[in-house]
Amino acid sequence: ESAMTTGGPGMVQALLAARDAAAPNDDHLRHTLLIALRNRLAAAEDVIPNESVNTNRNVLVAAYLGVAGPKAASFLSAELDKAAPALRPDMVRHVARHGDDASFKALVASLGRDGLSPVERGQLLVEMEKGATQAGRKPPESIQKLAESQAALLMEQPATRLVGIELAGAYRSKANNLAAFVADPTNSESLRLAALRALGADAAKAWTGVLAKVLADSAAPVALRQECGVGLVRSDKPVVRKVAGDAITALPSGLQDALAREMAARSDSGTELLELVSKGKVSARVLRDRVVSTRIDALKNPAIAKRVTDLTAGIPLADAAIEKRIAAVRAAAVGKSGDIKHGKELFAKHCAACHQVAGMGARVGPQLDGVALRGVERLAEDVLDPSRNVDQAFRTTVISLKNGRIVSGLLLREEGKTITLADVMGKDVVVLAEDIEDRSLSPLSPMPAGMGDRVSPTDLVDLFGYLAAPGG
Structure with missing residues (x-):
């Protein structure tokens, strides 16, 4: 701890030397020294000689990655082209989030330089978008165009297609290609899921027919059908949600339950769920599901609550x-x-x-x-x-958004202006802090x-x- 503020300008070199001298298998000591180095770099204004940077570049990068602010971002931006390739994605995300205008401009130039493979460039562009989103800044038009061209190039080849899909999703481009990948039953489940997720929150509105067709396809992978159905019932458009409602009767009970849990997260779709139950298109048993009942309670809508009571009268508990x-x-x-x-x-x-x-x-x-x-x-x-x-550390975080939607999952991290949850499929759900109306901890597990x-x-x-x- 004393290394943070004492020891003079030679402390950084001393910590580097101590870590270099530590036994390679002494992970605890090496990690402790790395933490001390990080703390020193965060607290002091030491000038690190070029020789020390050249011989300890990757260690310094690892330490600076734990330091927020423009000073660390400036160092990482300057060393990006020289650092180990495995460190570059984190470096790019850090600079995009914490860097000042000069560092951000240098990062833009670095990502456009020759010498990067299409895959590495694509991966780094994805990380840039993540960091920029956390900082509330928008990548320049030149980066947007670069991302679009790289995504198209990567999606042409099967070996690089997944990277291209992720890149297209990050920059909201090549939607026609992505929708085609989702619809094609000859593609792998992982590729179709990646393409669906890359289409983003607007997929159901823009590609209602594609999602509806996959949802109704009994030969399609269950996980893919579920995500298509969830996308449809999450829509703000009643006509889009109706497509899922029309299909739900023919779905197996597991898929019905998954869609019912999502529909119960909002007053409008919750009311539509109750209408489906009252018409016999969905079993009233779904209203006894613990997740469904908890979400309906969270709506605090007396009319919906009373109707649930009426519809579940005489229905045995799911337990x-x-x-x-x-x-x-x-x-x-x-x-x-x-x-x-x-x-x-x-x-x-x-x-x-x-x-x-x-x-x-x-x-x-x-x-x-x-x-x-x-x-x-x-x-x-x-x-x-x-x-x-349910262990306290793994309870469900429930977030009510200003648009009326309820998002829930396991809290993974809070970074800058974003909060990231893991949903029931293990997929990251990123929420902007400014869009949150209320946040609470549920006794339920995020596990489906x-x-x-x-x-x-x-x-x-x-x-x-x-x-x-x-x-x-």
Whole structure:
């Protein structure tokens, strides 16, 4: 801590030397010295000799990435072309967010220079847009045009198509190409999902027919159908939401539940959901869903609340159905350890977007190493009724926007003028702070509650078997 303000102008060099002398496998000491270096750079105005920069460039970059403000951004902008390629995306995002006009202008020039591969340029342009959004600044027209041309180039080749899709989404370009990727059933699920997400919040309004066709396609991947349906019911246009309402009757219960949960987040679509229930197009059971009922309560609309009470009179609580499913898993597990290979496939398909085990998957939700020690019954409860036992750190953040929409998910980070949540699919949802009317913490888990609709009790036994032996 004393390194922040004491030790004179040679302290930076001393910290660099100490870190260089630390044993390569002493991660704790090396990290501690990096933190001390970061604190020193943030608190002091030391002039770092060029020789020290040249021999310790990547360490200094890593330290400056943790320092907010134009001073750090100026250093990172100057070193961008010389730093390790793995550090450049974070450097670009930092400069775009924290840099002054001079640093930002230098960044623009750097991204247009020769020597960058199309993929690297595309990735760096995406990071620039992220940082600029966090700072509330807009990339110049030259960058917009560069991004559009690079996106078109990258989307031409299958090997670089995903990068091109992400770039097109970041700069809201090439919508025709993106919609075509979503609609084409010969494309992979991951590519179609990426293209749908790249179309952004206006996808349902501009491409209603494409989303409706995918939603109704029973052969399309469930995750893709769900995102198309959610996009439709989130629309501010009643005519767009009606398209989803017309399709919902023919959807399997898991998809019906997912759309009902989204419709319950707003008064207008919530009222439309109740109308569908009253006409028998959707089972009244969806109104007993814990997520649906919690969101309807959050609307604080007495008329909607009364209608829910009337429509659910005599309908058994959803918890009874959950208990039956838990009992079925318990019965399926008797005398069986599960098919580990199949369990690994199930984890990759249903869990890895948010959870990690044995280094596989994303660390959005709780890490699952050792979770199998809880036993089959508790694991079944956690999967089939995720809101039954929710750690405080993983509760749902509920944000009411000024346009009437409710956004919810696991809070990932607050950066500059944006707040990022992870939704039930593990996808980032970025909200501008200025658009928020109210924010609260819900007792519900962000984990989707419909797992029992997508996998059988035997599947869950296989999944739990993999969690018990993740290296299997």
